[in-house]
Amino acid sequence: MLKPIKNKSSLIVGSGLLGLVLIGTIPFAPKAIELIGQRQQARIEQTLQEDRGKPSVVLTLAEIPPEQRQQKLQEIASSDTISLERSRARYLLAADLLKKYEGGPALRQLEGLENEYPDLAPLVLLKRGRGYELTNEKTKAQKTWQELVENYPDSLIAAQALYKLNQYDSQYGEQAISKFPQHPNTQEIIRKRLQDNPQQPELLLLLARYDANNRETNGIRDRLVKEYSSKLTPEDWQAIADGYWATKEYHQAALAYQKAPRQPQNLYRIARGQQIQPKGNNKSIVQAAYQKILVEFPQTPEAALALQRLAKISQPETAISYLDQLIKKFPDEAANALAQKAKLLNQLGRQGEAAKIRQTLLSKYPTSDATAKYRWSIAKTAAERGDALKAWTWAQPITTNNPDSSLAPKAAFWVGKWAQKLGRLDDADAAFKHAVTRHPQSYYAWRSAVQLGWNVGNFNNIRQTLPQVVKPTTRSLPPAGSDIFKELYRLGEDGEAITLFQAEMGDRTEFDVNESFTDALLKLIQGKNLQGINQVWYLQKKDDPESQEQWKKLRETPEYWHALFPFPFYETITKWTQQRQLNPLLVTSLMRQESRFEPEIASPVGAKGLMQVMPATGEWVANKIQLKNYSLSNPNDNVNLGTWYLNYTHDTYSNNSLLAVASYNAGPGNVSKWVKRYQTSDPDVFVEKIPFRETKGYVESVFGNYWNYLRIYNPEIGKLLEKATQ
Known part of the structure; x- marks a missing residue:
């Protein structure tokens, strides 16, 4: 039985009061909700800010294939706690799903993510639109992209949304061209419109200006010059010229700069461009162009460059007059000008004047690169004649006066070697330590570390060494960009x-x-x-x-x-060096020198691939190892053949890596002759005596690479260097 309602009037009054209260609160609800939302968003952003300094598992998965990282990302994404890690995992899962055209699952990962991941909020909207597109919800896709454009009108991501919207309404393409001509997606719209109607010079100019570094844009620049020359402004010519210059079309750039604003750099490039890519015998034209800079902009850095160029392309007497101007007007260039002047005076048989010039160089410009080069030439000649004391005396000041010179590491090492020869062992150790600590990236730092007794390997035992390699687990933060x-x-x-x-x-x-x-x-x-x-x-x-x-x-x-010193093809290198029992860092270092890790590169003499295997050598090795249907452009085949041959050169020279590497470059026949002629009791002297300049530089580069890979990626060597510099 239902109980009767008591005090009905009070209930009515109460409900009325409640109604009034509710009605009275309605106008304030949006503000309250907004305030709550702001506080919640502030907490999210604070959490994300705190997370930025923490180690990230998600970032370690950046270069892992999607199918291999999916499970781990799902585990992180399913966390109940808002975090930067969760947001990153959800974003990557969505991105991977969209690449597989799985719009529905991607949308579930993206739901509300723009609030939890404000750093990439515009991209979350962009991808959500793509998710709707894949689920055939075209209206929702367009609304999402429109929301992106409205909420983030100045973001370059809006250009991508406009690109997508342009597929439905060409007015959005107009908006993209007007606001974001620098975006590659917008440039794609422009190129499509030019295909439909090529006679649109305003669009051609946009590509010339905003896609300047692209060699394919040279065709656009050519059209502007040929078909619309009379309509171009000096600023248009500037953009065209800069694009030609950036793509190494120097002669075309020089012609365009003639119609650009009269600026020092433009005048210099008019001259230099015609010098680099001459059309016929144009020496007088180039000289006249350089001389214009001296008249119109005599105090600029470009005038100094013009004087240097004029000196190099003029007869000795005239060249000396240009150098005298350089010495007088540009004190920072005086040392190099004096050194060049001394050489010209020698050519003219005026040795006395040349000697005085060099004395001025030594006394007045002791810290210049020109002085370092002169000192080193005297020291090297003295050493070749067996005069270690003179060599040491002339080279030693380079280490203190010219610490930033490219010769400084070499000078420091040989100062140590010559000090050893003179019995000055403390001076020798000091020189070697100087080379290691002041020039740790140099080949001569490695040679100095060997002299100091460090456990860094030497020419006779590198092959058997298997250094520990510790690579970064995440990508570093780039120094530029948004x-x-x-x-x-x-x-x-x-x-x-x-x-x-x-x-x-x-x-x-x-x-x-x-x-x-x-x-x-x-x-x-x-x-x-x-x-x-x-x-x-x-x-x-x-x-x-x-x-x-x-x-x-x-x-x-x-x-x-x-x-x-990157590590491309690391797995391939590891595989074949283990099979050949070679030091993987040595092979990586040789590969870096041979090809810069370009699998399809070919040399002028026909060597191909990562380890620059000659076709005849490749065929010989392939027969030895019974390898059929190989390609020198295939990384696995090339490293297979190249490591076999490097192993062969090591076997030929009793695992002496110096001779093996030299032989890889110059051939076993040449190296055998050098060993008989020069001996190898002092490997550093042997390297200096290698008669092929290319091979000498090759040896120093390969082992310089080896030392750098060792010091960068091996913790033990890194600690040694850190301790030495303390």
Whole structure:
């Protein structure tokens, strides 16, 4: 039986009061919700910030194939706790699923992720749109991309959304072209429109300006020059010329710079471009172009370069007059100019004047590279004549006066060797320690470490050594680019990272040190190892003060050396060095010198592949090991054949790696002659006496590579060096 309702009026009043309270709170609910949301988002961002400094399991999976990392990522993604690790795992799982066209599962991973992973929020929306597209929910896909454009209008990721939306409505393509012409996706839209209607010079100019570093854009530049020359502004010509220059079309660049604004660099490139790629006998044209710089911009760095170039292409007497101008107007260039002037005076038979010039060089410019080179030439000649004291006396100042000279490591080592010969053992040890601590990256640091008795291997025992190798488990943080780019790079989302960085660099054809290093990292992950390694190496050649400062700071980081001495094809190298009982670091070092890890590279004489195996040698070795249907461009085949041959040269010379490596380059016949002629009791003297300049440099480079791989990746050697520098 139901109980009667008591005090009905009070209930009504109470419910009315409750209703009034509820009605009264409705206008404030959005603010309260917004406040709660802000607090929650702040907590998430604080958590993510704290997580950034912690070790990351997800980042160690960046280069692991999707099918091999899926289970681990799922474990991390299924955590009940919000964290940067969970967000990264969910993002990578979604990315892997989308690549397999599995839109539904990807959408589940992406649900709400933009709030938990604000660093990549625009990309979460981009991928969510793709997920909807794959599940055939086209309207939701478009709405998601529109949301991205509205919420992140200035993000370069919006350009990718506009690219996708352009497939449904061409007005979005117009928006992309207007706002994001630097983005590769936008440039794809532009190229498609040019296919449909080639007569659109404004679109041609956008590609010339924003896709300047692409050699394929030279066709665009050619069309602009040929068909629209009269309509181009000086600024247009500047963009065209810069693009030609960046793609090494120097003569075309020189012609375009003639119509660009009159600037010192442009005038210099007019002259230099025609000098590098001459059309016929144009020496007088080049000289006149350099002379224009001296008239119009006489105090600029380009004027100094012009004087140097004019001196090199002029007759001795005229060249000396240019050098005198250089000495007078540009004190920083005086030392090199004096050294060059002394050589010209010798050619003219004016040895007395040349001697006075060199004395001025020694007394007035003791710290210059020119002085270091002169000192070394005297020391080397003295050593060849057996005068160790004179050699030591002339070379020793290089180690203190010219510590940054390229000759400094070599001078320090040989100062030690000559001190040993003179019985000055303390001086010798000091010189060797100086070479190791001041120039740890040098081949001569390794030779000095051997002299100091360090356990770093020597020519006669490297082959049998199996050094421990410890490689980084995660990618380092690039020094340039946006936070989104850096996160993509570390996650191993290489395609998106490369596209984004290219867009971020915009219309620039020249990068600073950190940007160029970052660009080199991207080349390395694409397997463009020759370009990547060389680009890192050439950073030291940027000679303006700001670039030098950036480079010096960068080379103090492990990341710099990892990029300069990478480990492509590590598994292949390990496999075949174990079978041949060869030191894997020695093979890696030889490969770096031979091919810069380019599997399809070919030399002018026909050597091919990673270890630059000659076809005849490859055929001979293949017959020995009964290998059929091989290709020298195939990494596995090439390393198989190359390591067999390197093992053969080691067997030929009783496991002396110096002779084996020299033989790999110059052939066993030549090396056998050198051994008889020069002896090998002192291997360092033997290296200096190798008559083939290429082979001498090859030996020093391979073993210099070996030392660098050892000091970078072997913890024991790293600790030795760290202790020595304390």
